[in-house]
Amino acid sequence: MPADGFVRWLEEVDASMLADVGGKAAGLGELVRAGMPVPDAFVLTTEAYAAAGSGGDLPEEVRGQVAQAYLELGARAGAGEDLPVAVRSSATGEDLPEASFAGQQDTFLHVAGTDPVLLAVRDCWAGLRSERALAYRARQGLREEDVAMAVVVQRLVPADVAGVLFTADPATGERGRTVINAAWGLGEAVVGGLVTPDTVVVSTADPAAPEVVEEHIAAKEVRTVPTRAGTREEPTPAELVDAPALDRKTALELTGLGGRIAEHTGTPMDVEWAVSEGTVAVLQARPITSLPPAPLRDVRWEPPVPGTVWMRRQVVEHMPGPLSPLFEELYLRRGLQQAMRELGQEMASATGATFDVDEMVPQGFGRSINGFGYTTASFRMGWATLRGIAGVYARLPRIFGSPAFDWHGAVLPRYQQVRARWTHVDLATATGEDLLDGLAELALEDARYWFGSALNLGMSRLLDPTFGLASRLPPLRSALPEPGLGSSSFLRGFTSPALDAQADLEGLADQVRASAGLRDLVLGTEPAQLLPALEQHPAGGAVLAGLRRHLATYGHQIYSLDFAEPPMGEDPTLVAATLRALVGSEPAEGARARQRRMAAEREELLAHTRRRLGPLARAAFDLLWRWTAHYAPYREHVMFHLGSGWPAARRLAAELGRRLVEVAALHDAGDVYFLTDAEIRSALRLGGAVAGEPTGTRDTGAVAGLEGAIGEPAHLAGLAQERRDLRAARSRLTPPPIVPERGALKVGPFELTAFHPTPGGSSDADASTLTGFAVSSGRVTAPACVIGSTADFHLMRPGSLLVARTTTPAWTPLFGQAAGLVTDVGGALAHGSIVAREYGIPAVMGTGSATERITTGTMLTVDGDAGTVRIHEEETGADP
Template identity: 35%
Template sequence: MIEYTLPLAQTKASIEMVGGKGMSLSKLLTAGISVPDGFHVTTASYRHFVEINHIQPYINKMLEEIHFTDSAQLEAASAQIGLLFHRGKMPEEVTAAIQSAYAGLGSIPVAVRSSATAEDLPEASFAGQQDTYLNILGESQVLDAVKRCWASLWTARAIAYRMKNNIKQEQVSIAVVVQKLVFSHGAGVMFTQNPINGRRREMVINAAWGLGEAVVSSLVTPDTIIVDKNTGRIVSYKAAYKEIMTVRTSNGTEEVSTPAKLRKKHTLTGDQVVRLAQLGKKIETYYEMPMDVEWAMEKDKLYIVQARPITVLPPEWVLPEKDVIYTKGSLAEHLPNPVTPLFATLGLGIINRASALLWADMFDKSAKKLLPRNGAYTVINGYVYLSAKSKPLLIAAKSLSPRALRKTLTNSIPRWKAAGKEFGTVVKEWEEKPLHGMSAHQLMEGIQSVFFAACTYFTRIQLTLPAASLSEALFTKLFTGTVRRAGITNTSVFLLGFDTISLQSEKNLWKISEWAKKNNSLNHYLQNNSTINIERDTMSPAVPAGVTEEVWGEWKNRINLYFKEYGRTAYEFDFSYPTPQEMLTPTLESIKSFMEGKGDSPFLRQSVYEKQRKQAEDATLKLIDGTRKKLFLKLLNWAQETAPMREDAIYLMGLGHPLIRSMFREISKRLMGGGAILQLEDIYWLTKSELDALVIQLDKNMLLTDLKGGIPARKAEFKKFQGYVPPSRLPEKNENTLLHVPQNRKDGKIILKGIGTSTGVVTAPACVVHSPADFEGFKPGSVLIAVTTTPAWTPLFSLASAIVTDIGGPLSHSSIVAREYGIPAVMAAHNATRTIQSGQMITVDGAAGTVTISG
């Protein structure tokens, strides 16, 4: 006999019959957890409805030619499918079963919840893809809500998710849970392990007034309560200002303003928190896994209305040493992604050796009191952190002493140039040595010498760059009012248009594009080929069809000269990433963009900025005289002299990276020949000790140790690290980090808030770029979304319509270059790279510091 409905307490309920949510609720009842009474509308009811209304063949046909990235087609198909369900006739036997089960509840107000057969599983993440309807009263409303839940199996989002994850559309099914509606005065969610910092011993509870929809949908900032799971002690209770709440109405629910007396009041008492935590602990023990639990409270009685496994739990950010502060500052900013095993073991050791010298120079004998046991930099969960012992007064006293300030702020440009010259000398010395004739040991010596020179250079510019930042900050602080009276709204106009290496690089690309446009055959070839094909042909000895050998030779000569001059830098300080000399795509895209008229002439832009700068200076000088005029000119000259240094100094950080990677490549070829690794890039997945042992074996012509087997697991771990969101500071300043941070919304659109650093408003598709590996997919006119950028990323700016980064500020590279290019920029948008998806239409407002996600 086919069972179209089942009691909620049915012990034999399976996922195939009642879906993930339904089975979870049945399990909770079996475990003695307080769950509102109700019944299941089984998947048999859904299948019977779909079958007699002949719906599945229509669905299959509609979805045949649709790709999961085509949101417009998916939405249209979803709407058509929804109509099929709306117009479909409910089978009499299904109607009778639902009516009987509903009458058994007493025909009371109920919650009607979707329960798909593939949701709420430990290995899946379907949460929230199907619909829930609250405060449903009466047989006809319940039957209609059931049909709407069935139709929600075919939302555009759910269809796309299944397509993307290769889940066959015809194999999915859905059940529905009908439950007594809890008339809750408070509700929320509970995580039995902390999903923000990964702490297994902490439970986190979010609570707000009314029904739980406002919390689940992130419409309200809820109270956040942290409970020590082992002791049951309330670690912290942060009461939020709860502006809205979800309440019952005569025909459903709605969001209303929270009464003034409740807005700042704790939603839960201490006793209620303890009882809720005990329930959470019981549920976790029963399921034997961390759980995400939705709860409601009616007249001091707690109910569990849903429990699902936490599918993605972040790592616990365990501190290597106590009383040490770890931040993503200084060199760690230039390492935004997880690092490879070789960089973590070889590169970091060299960085720490150079940093120890800097600390000794900066802090004298106090360096030992401040430097952690593991060194200035350490790796936590794959990410590099700057570390220092927690002695803020000592750090401030030493950093701000007259001696330290003189050392940092005087003669900054000559000191930077001297550091760059010494670094360049080391690179040139090793570049002149033939790689093929060197032993593996000599190559390793060269790698370490050049990288140590790069790290030493970085430590030395740490004592020159503050002059650039301070000069601009002082000038802005003291003369913003004056320049506004002169009709100038942005003081950055005084610092734009100087001939930095990045600008010289862009001007060189402009010249190449102008030359290429004059050669018809080359122009036709470049305009009609993808940058991937052009890159392949440029690196090949063959001449492409349709281009003369003479013109092609000149093209390659110009490109090679460009990369010899401007490709000696790094996209990221981790030497495992390819350099611009190896990855030509961004540069070629810039050339093509210039040829197609999509980019402005850098010569013209510089000329305009020079004119605006002169006008701004003249207009301001007319308003001041005497001592104030002298101070203005002194600070202006200081800022204008040091501003280009900031950009150029960082550009040169990667001067040795192309050579380092060439030397690694030479060793890697020998390791591949001996069977130690499979691919050239596999060398970066070895540790220093493993590579050291292989180098000895190479030079002694010994049989090489086969290390191919361990590399896939390391790559898999690296991929796992890429999914983490590294805290900017450890231990975290705010232990009460909100879990359901309400994203600002306007007209249904999500709005991210950051720091506006370059004015203007642009609406365009987003392109999320995590590393150089993503550069190929960057389309001209897109908004560049990145964790941060370095000067080597500058070619992307000529293609971008705006820039948004997770970290940074007004003086960061991204801000400076965005202002130079005249495109809007928003920095410090926190998890923009995780929140925004490539292809989404977004609006960047550089003045307001907002990013609006349209869809």
Template identity: 30%
Template sequence: MERYVLYFSEIDKASLPEVGGKGSSLGEMTKAGYPVPGGFCITTAAYRKFIRSCEEMDELIDLLEGIRHDDLGRIHELGESVRKCLRSHQMPDDIRESILEAWKLTGEDKAYAVRSSATAEDLPTASFAGQQETYLNVRDGERMLHAIRDCWASLFTDRAISYRARSGFGHGRVYISVVVQEMVFPEVSGILFTADPITGRRRTASIDASFGLGEALVSGVVTADHYKVRSGVIVEKRIAKKAVAISPLPEGGTVKKDIPPERQEAQALSDEKIVELARLGEGIEAHYGTEQDIEWCLADGKLYVLQSRPITTLFPVPRIAGDGLHVLISFGHVQMMMDPIRPLGISVLKSFLKFAKPSPESDIVVEAGGRLFIDPTPLLVLRPAQHLAPRILAVMFDERMAASLREVFGRSDFRRAKRIKIGTLIKAALAVLPGIGKAILIVLFADPARGRDYLVASTGQLWIAREREISSVSGPVRIRLIQDGLEKLLPTLFPMVFPYLIAAIPSSRIIHGMLKSQYGEKQGAHMFSRLNRSLPGNVTTDSGLAVGDLADVARKYPEVVDYLRRAKDETFYAGLLEVDGGAEFKRALDRFMDQYGVRSPGEIDITNPRWKDSPALLVPPILSHIRSVGPGEHRERFERGEEDANLAAAEILSDMGKARLGFFKAKAMSRLIHVYRNLMGMREYPKYLIMQQFYVFRQGILGEARSLVEAGILAREKDVFYLSLDELLALEEGHFSGNVGEIVALREKQREQFQKLTPPRVMTSEGEAITGKRQATGEPEGAIIGTPASAGVVEGIARIVLKPEDAKLSPGEILVAPYTDPGWTPLFNSAKGLVTEVGGMMTHGSVIAREYGIPAVVGAENATSLIKDGARIRVNGNEGFVQILD
């Protein structure tokens, strides 16, 4: 027989379906011995019986199931209908009697707080906190019944309906319990987070405290005191002016009262109680095994816990081997791909980067929240590395990363981290010395153009040989071959490519320094930007130009353009051949795919489809190109860029020749420019080679997935993306432990949760996100500050593009994106300017923007949210800021 009431002493965390998140937490803490005021819960069985007795509810819930989370007008209309239905409906007699009996047993003379507790509330992956109603100081049986019915109705507030619709929770599958808890009338109350909710730093208690009931703090009518405690020590204390408090009324309900002026700036909680509260929070966190958001109060000198729920917004902390504070750099920010990576993609990248493992006990690459982080701590503990690493990061990737590292270096617990072994450093130095020697010879004597051509020729057939090798085997042998290939890939490519890159990058720094000395800061940067135009040998730029060629073929045939607007991957080629000009376009597309089809947006994740797999990914940039760029204009623009770069080189050499020791300066600059122009474009080539190999591995893994589906071991081919390479091998060999279907479903759900989290650029092993804010240097008020990446100033309409497959650029528009990787390159033909939230001088977007000659600002934090789609903006690529004009 279903029970309509359960007392806290009968409830634990397994009672979630009956009493919801809040109720199960209170019961769990009561059983664990924490100071929780007593009470009982009206179960979800009571709620289900109540709504079954309301004839209109089934129809109303059916209407809600099809509603969009942003259809606010319809949400309000339906929500009002549901709430009216429930509030006007009579509570069944047996439920009513059970509640009144529990009230009498607990104490008719007591005051109670009546709160909702939904079954999807206060979960580790979602928090519905605050979406339903709370009624305080309820002192009468009839008032209690009325408050309970109002709590049931509050499951259908507009906010709750919208949240469920956005989060994928069915309105008819979320039930509500009601918590009835003895009221404590506190002198002080507030919120305790057992980890800092702003920075994410673990083992740091963050406490807000105010006088009276906590409702004043939660509802925002008072600014609370703020305290932080770490290792039993108060490390921060901010005392607020607390002008009002919410207090109970004798007859029931609450009232807002003014606090006497002499008490308004008094510390709400004593130091002793601050430390005691932090210890209490540590115990609750240890009990649940995760960081907690705790409501608490102080009455008659005793601390009480009123509620505890998981903090759902914290980015997970990776497991780190070793002592001391470790600093972790986001691999996604380095590679311009912040989306969570599926387990197979994580496994592939870890195997690929295995060569960098400094010792058997530690790993330089760690995973958290579906993202990879690089742990360079053993190296960065060394003083010389602390000077060098931020400079390299600022130039190569992101200025905020560099600032973040500097912030961590000064901490005493960071200095206690284990240092890299001298033997490992010597081994690494010996490994790169031959490459450095070859790079010096290239800079001084070699023909860089011939060297570039030789490198392309010597590496171009690698992936064909790999494809032949992988396709000739199957089963466990194929998976082991893929693992071996991944581990050997970088050691194979590194000595071939490294000398050319190391020759180009220092050349760029020397050129930049000489230009600054010759022309000054601004004019020197402008001349350097001109030298970057249309670099030869950049495979990523070439792919963008090739997309422009595809657009020029398509624009000749209106039926092809019309077909592309509605094309789907499943029938892409078959449908294409049915329209006029489709055959010619397909021939051009086949040539493109042969050369560049192994690439895609988010290509570092091997589970993401490549252009070869999903030709529809190319449609948005092709259509944007047709709209915004004239026939052949992209090639003409590239040629003009090449001409301008040559003119800039001639001007520079002429000006330098007139200076003191001009002959020698001009001679050195001429050689440096020759090396730089011919080799800097090769910066994109190593990743292209790696993606060729990844495509071969991807095809091999999908081949195995098809076999496993045919054998009935996997339900779908894509299930293989949620297994590691080792797990896939175990599945092939028949010793996989666990239910593969359940594991895949769990990891799919987990990835959905990871998708909602924003990875930090830099974090510590304590979970603290280090922001590394760039300081303003005279930019206009209200400007969004970033890094100047490509010279020039441009005004235009901002087009916010979060995913390249959703892009629809029109003439004169400025591309504003969270980041760009090579898969975004086709859009650069259509963009008048570029703004990204992540990036530095040498990241993909910056390099391509300079080659295309479009002004760019990168590292402009929160640009996609601060700038509205369609707003008119000014991009200042000289100074590094963006202004919103309209």
């Protein structure tokens, strides 16, 4: 037994005692010290939990100290031996900013008498090992050996009204709003979700003059009340059901109290409170977890260089969210500009013309606006450059034969060689400068790969609309079996990596369905736990090996081109979820069968069309089709390898970040993405042997030297956190496709409206029909499912219309569930358009505002031939 016993009174506790009293008690102790109205309580420390064998029966010495403290608590309250108390868990990982443990541990209300209190303590201890608590800690990445349990025994407040208070709006992140939930009786009905509480919103934009701005009075059908054996739920008296539980005076008093708590702790807080006979009490308080960043105000979308135009097209279609600073510098600004410069040199070499890229785009090819990636749409064209462009067209055969544009023979192999070299670099012998140089080289090589694929992509981009235009001219239009058929009707049934990946998973699903045991395992296991479950199952080896092969082949696919975002292979949850969906509902038509059917339909369409054309028109059609069919499939094959160097890049960045954490320059290794190249190199130089040198040669005594040299070791960590927070806030913005809004792509004096990221007329906020690019034919009416990011993937429902800003290769598994596709940005050659054609679903891309105008469940009619999306304002799908 510790010299000072197992019990601490709340006024003796502070935040430094977290390991002894747990998160809840430490937080309450801090509030008591700050003068907040917290009911009297004592804490049974984690040492008592350890003395009891981590949650067994209470040893006699523990029982005695709890009994004595309970009697003293009753004496303080003037209530004798049977004081009603609340017995609450206080785990060492609980009520922290990163993990609240809300609802994961046990609370026992209206416990009266020594023996019932002792029983409640034991039950609190047992709750630490409950299934839900174990699962929660596993999700939070907490080690079991690091968790212990203290228990708070607190005088019960006989509440007339109780509830919770958030000192910031938990839905929007707005810091100038306090949100209060209130209901009759004890707060358990509110916290447990047993009643719909009243909601009162108070504006604290002016802390000196808070103002109630919203009141929503609910029908509070039940309330929690104390009984001799604890608590129970009972019907609320009829006269109170629809009556406000809080008057405005009390709401403002609670708001002021919440504001003082948040000011004391330095963070927005979630406060449980109670009111008894007009007196307010604070029962517990914890930081609000998963609070959205505060909304950005007065955001202006202006070009980074006055007089220039910027668009979200081409490579930035693969950057759906705001960018990390390191990616923006190494890739968007530096890598793309250098790669474009080298492209100009190759074209000059092949044609003898002059291409001065820095003269054409002095503002740079890629820049960010409010953190989002844009590429320039303003190209200066002097006479020398115009002559060079004319020379390109005059020497196209030589351009086609240049190694710089040989995708199969030069561009892809070169990228693969660089990728392999950095994949296998020995981290133990690499210096910090080596690691950063590797990141920069991989970024540049991916940018080179993008521009090196420009010929294939450009031909696809040119031939697709050319074929579509030809289909609308009289000779071809009259030969088509149906009016309005465009190029997408012909460009179906080709093979692609996306189809290969889907077919591979379908094959694994067939294996699983062949075994009843494996089928039950896959359907009964959460996707995040599927690989470990297969590893433990005696018959799971073949399927597990197949999943690992799948991830090795396709796991480099990106959700975002920003290398700060992990590729699909780092978290196989989506792949596991797709496999489970395939096992549970075998598709009526497999990927290979669908591809063969669409290929046969394409050949039948071609044959029908050729038969109805005259000799000259048929010859012209055949020539155009040969070129179109040759280059169209390149788009998806090229995109399959975009960002394929990121697993190697992230390995380098992880080691670099780890070293910077080791020398106290960063708090988290992932923060390395939120520093600039110069900041990292400076930290490496100042870190000396610790950060910059290989692992085996480091002088650990150099840490102190680093801290002295930097002056403030936390400076870079603070800077990284500020940038991380800003990026999170910007993620809630919707970037316009063009900046400024009415800008146009200009090459010298010429405007090229055909290359806009969205067609005209797509952003009329009053129209019930959105207009975009018709990229995959067909017509379908179905409910929408708006997917904002990878975090929303689990919301996708079979048969719904996938609505997104854009899609990247790692989104492909969602297409198997989608009835159609609608995006804000993208065109005929965007990833989504190609995959939609492969899956045979209608698609309209580049609508400009679909994710703003459409909500999940809204019924839509998507016409992939007309390029329209009709919003059925009065209809909502019951379950998209």
